[in-house]
Amino acid sequence: MSFSHNPVMLETSINNLNIIKDGTYVDCTFGRGGHSKNILERIGKNGKLIAIDKDNEAEDFAKENFNDDSRFIFEKNNFSNIVNIVEKHNGKNKVNGILLDLGVSSPQLDNPERGFSFMKEGPLDMRMDTSSKMTALLWLKEADLKDISRVLKIYGEEKYSYRIARAIKKSIEKDSLQTTIDLSKVISECYPKSISSKINPATRSFQAIRIYINKELQELEKILDDCLQIIEIGGRLVVISFHSLEDRIVKNFINKHSLGKEVISKLPITNLSQNLNLKKIKVPLKASDNEIDENIRSRSAKIRVAEKI
Ligand SMILES: C[S@@+](CC[C@H](N)C(=O)[O-])C[C@H]1O[C@@H](n2cnc3c(N)ncnc32)[C@H](O)[C@@H]1O
Numbered sequence: 001m002s003f004s005h006n007p008v009m010l011e012t013s014i015n016n017l018n019i020i021k022d023g024t025y026v027d028c029t030f031g032r033g034g035h036s037k038n039i040l041e042r043i044g045k046n047g048k049l050i051a052i053d054k055d056n057e058a059e060d061f062a063k064e065n066f067n068d069d070s071r072f073i074f075e076k077n078n079f080s081n082i083v084n085i086v087e088k089h090n091g092k093n094k095v096n097g098i099l100l101d102l103g104v105s106s107p108q109l110d111n112p113e114r115g116f117s118f119m120k121e122g123p124l125d126m127r128m129d130t131s132s133k134m135t136a137l138l139w140l141k142e143a144d145l146k147d148i149s150r151v152l153k154i155y156g157e158e159k160y161s162y163r164i165a166r167a168i169k170k171s172i173e174k175d176s177l178q179t180t181i182d183l184s185k186v187i188s189e190c191y192p193k194s195i196s197s198k199i200n201p202a203t204r205s206f207q208a209i210r211i212y213i214n215k216e217l218q219e220l221e222k223i224l225d226d227c228l229q230i231i232e233i234g235g236r237l238v239v240i241s242f243h244s245l246e247d248r249i250v251k252n253f254i255n256k257h258s259l260g261k262e263v264i265s266k267l268p269i270t271n272l273s274q275n276l277n278l279k280k281i282k283v284p285l286k287a288s289d290n291e292i293d294e295n296i297r298s299r300s301a302k303i304r305v306a307e308k309i
Contacts, residue, residue, distance in 0.1 A: 003107035007034025008298045009287050013099060013238050014038045016283055016305045023096030023235075024048040026086065028079035028223065030058050031105035033066060039099075040069060047071055050089050052079045054129040057107060078129075080222040086230050094232040102220065103242040104128065104210070106297065116210060118184040118202035124177070126210045136209050140177070145169050155217075155245065156208030163190045164205055180206075207243065220246060224253045228277055231308040236281070240303050247302045254280050254306045281305040 013035060017025060021044035027036045030053040039049050050073045051062060062074040075085050079100070086095060108128065109116050115125030115136060124137035140148065149165035152158040167186045171177040177186065184202040191201045211217060227237050241247045257278040283305050287298035 003110045005032040005034060005106040006295045006297065007031075007038075008101065008295060008301045009240055009291070009303050010034060010038055012283060012287075012303055013101070013240055014042065016238050016281065016303075017097040017099060017236050018234075018307075019043060020047075020096060022046040024050070024090055024093065025097045025099070026082065026095050027051045027099050027101075028082065029053060029099070029101045030062055030074065031055075031101065032058070032061055032107060035099055035101055036062075036066065036072070040066075040072060043071065045071070048090070049073070050075065050085065050095075052077055052082070052085060054078050055105075055108065056130055058105070078219060080219045080226070082223055083226050083230060094230050094235065096232050096235045098227050098231060098235075098237050100220075100223065100237075100239045102216070102240060102246050112180070115180055116206070118180055118187075118200060118206050121179050121181045124180055124183055126206075126213055128214050134213050136183075136213055137178070139209070139213050140168055140183075141172055151212045152205050152208045154208070155211040156204035156206075158204040158208060160190050211245070217245060217249060220249055221253075224250065228257070228308070233308050235308050237278075237306045237308075238303065239305075240301050242297075242300050242302075247304070250304045254278060254304055258306060277309060278306040279309045281307055 017039070019025070019039065019042040023043060024047065025039050025043065027039060027049060030036055030051040033051070036049060036051050043049065048071050052075050053059065054077060056076065059074060059076040066072045066074065073089050077085055104116055108114050112120035112122035115122045124135065124140070126136040127134070145165050148168060149162045152161035152164055158164065164187050167190050168177065168183070171182070171186050177183060187202045187205050231237060239250045241250055258276060258280040283303055285302050287301050291298045
């Protein structure tokens with residue numbers, strides 16, 4: 001079965017990479033290559049694109065559809081290994097732009113076998129990298145109640161985190177938790193009947209477990225720091241995120257490296273002496289209404305851009 005992905009904020013993100021023809025770019029989240037394809041259309045014959053994804057199916061797709069292009073290199077890896085990956089393919093040379101389109105792809109979400117969706121029956125998997133050992137079910141079995149509750153609260157901002165964690169543990173003891181739909185039912189039953197909400201009660205917990213088992217926020221924090229080492233001066237970092245925890249990390253990172261501490265007048269502290277290394281580039285934070293009408297995934301997307309100085 002094949003599942004497609006409609007790239008989010010495509011024009012805004014690639015325009016803001018400020019592509020130069022002979023430049024080297026890194027697409028850290030290849031998915032089904034929507035952004036990669038657009039970068040390849042804009043670089044010249046001496047340009048280079050290094051694409052990364054930790055998903056086996058993304059790798060297969062890249063091999064089948066992009067391998068004829070000699071300017072394209074694919075690495076199945078965690079993007080937090082970007083420094084080594086760039087060194088392998090670009091030596092000590094820096095890159096001219098880095099793109100991150102975070103979260104899961106539509107093919108991951110739409111294929112029930114991957115276990116990301118609470119709407120479709122499938123194994124409780126949720127691994128982006130299926131060669132890693134820790135599935136969602138294995139973690140729920142191994143973790144204790146407090147850990148599960150903490151993950152649901154921190155990564156899902158779930159108000160009934162403790163109640164849900166307790167119900168999950170009970171269901172595991174009875175051996176009745178195997179599939180996404182089993183988990184979705186356990187979560188729904190923890191919500192008071194009087195609460196009616198537009199979003200499915202399982203949304204937050206599924207998001208939290210997925211973020212936790214794929215180490216999504218740790219990966220993001222590491223790559224942001226590493227980007228500073230490998231982007232050329234004038235090169236751009238473009239990040240599209242899909243929930244507030246990710247966006248906060250990106251926003252704080254850019255602020256930290258572009259604003260510095262408040263400079264007190266009359267003291268000899270200048271922006272230069274504060275070692276600032278990014279300039280914040282102002283772009284419309286969210287997708288246009290037209291794009292949201294055409295691609296519902298773009299509804300929660302936020303984009304942030306910074307330039308190395
Ligand atoms: C939103 S999709 C990207 C879609 C892509 N821009 C496109 O147009 O098809 C995110 C992709 O990033 C991958 N991914 C997420 N976190 C990753 C990480 N830490 N390391 C490598 N790949 C990651 C996922 O497997 C997924 O395929």
